[in-house]
Amino acid sequence: MKIELLKKIIEKKEKKMEFAIITNLENGEGCVFEKDKLLDKSFEKYKDKIMSQFAKKKNGIIEGTNIFVECYIRPIKVIVVGAVHIAQYLISFAKSLNFEILIIDPRGYFASEQRFPGVKVINKWPDEAFAEIKTDQNTALIALTHDPKIDDPALRHALKKDFFYIGALGSKKTHANRCARLKESGFTKEQINKIFGPIGIKLGGKSAPEIALSIISQLVSVVYKK
C-alpha cells in the first residue's frame, strides 16, 4: 500500500465518509472506491462487482477474482445529553467503538472543553442544539441529566425522529414520571416504550464507569439487533 493511499483512507475516515478500500491481491495495487466517483483505471473492469459488494457492505474477496474489498460505513451518531461524570467515561468507550459523539448541555460549567477535550460539545438547550445537528434513524440518544427541563425536549426530538436507540438515566420512579409527561405531550405508549429506562443493561455496578459500560453495552447490542 502506498502512503498516499493510507493518508487518503484516514482522511475519509475522519470525515465520516462511506467508501471502500479495493486491493488487487495479485499485484498489490490498491485504491479507494466511492459511490458515484470514477475508479482507478486498473480496477475499471471490476466496477459492477465492486459496486454490488459495496451495496451489501460486505468485506471480502469478490468471487472469481483477486480483488479484495473492505467497506467503511458512516459511524453511528450518538448524542449525549448531559456533560456529566458518566458522559466522560461514555466518551472513552464510544471512541474505541468508533461512534461519532456529540454532547449537549446548556450548563456552561459542565460543558467545558477542559472536561471533554476533542469532543464536540454544544453548550445550548436541546431544542436549539438539535436545530444545528442532522439526525435520523441512525442516531442514538443517551439522556443523562435526569432533569426534565433538559432531557425531555431531547427525548421528544428523538421520538419524533425515530432514533434507533433512546435511553434515559433515572430510577424506575423517575422513568415512570417521565413516561407520564411524554404521554401528556401526545406520544403513544408504543413510542414511549421504545425508550430504554432505566438506561443500561443490568451489570450491578453503581460507579460512573460501570454505568457508562452498561449503557454502551446496551447500545452495541441494539446496533446488532437491528
Next chain:
Amino acid sequence: MKNSFDEKILDEARDWLSSKQNVVLATVIQTWGSSPRQVGSRMIVNDKGDFSGSVSGGCVETAVVRECLGLLKEKKPFKKIEFKVSNESAWEVGLACGGEIAIFLEQIN
C-alpha cells in the same frame, strides 16, 4: 443497522511511518470455519518486530510477525499467507479454534 466498529490500526500505521519506521500491514482477507477475527481485521508490524492489532486470537500473530520481517528483509512488496490447523507447524502456531485464515501482507511505502 450497521456501524463501522473500526479499529485505529491504520491511524497507528501512519504514526509509525511518520517516525521513520518500516511498516507491514497484515489484513485478514478470507476465513473458513470458526476463526476468531473477521475478514478485514488488521495488524501492523515494524522492522523491530513490534506489532499492534490482531488477525487471530493470539494463535498466529507470532508467525505473522516473522513473515512480515521476512517480507521487509527480502524487500518484497506483498505476500499472501494462509494458516490451517493441518499445517506442518500446527504444533507451534496453528489455529486452536479449528478455523483457517488467509492473510494479505503488504509494505506501506
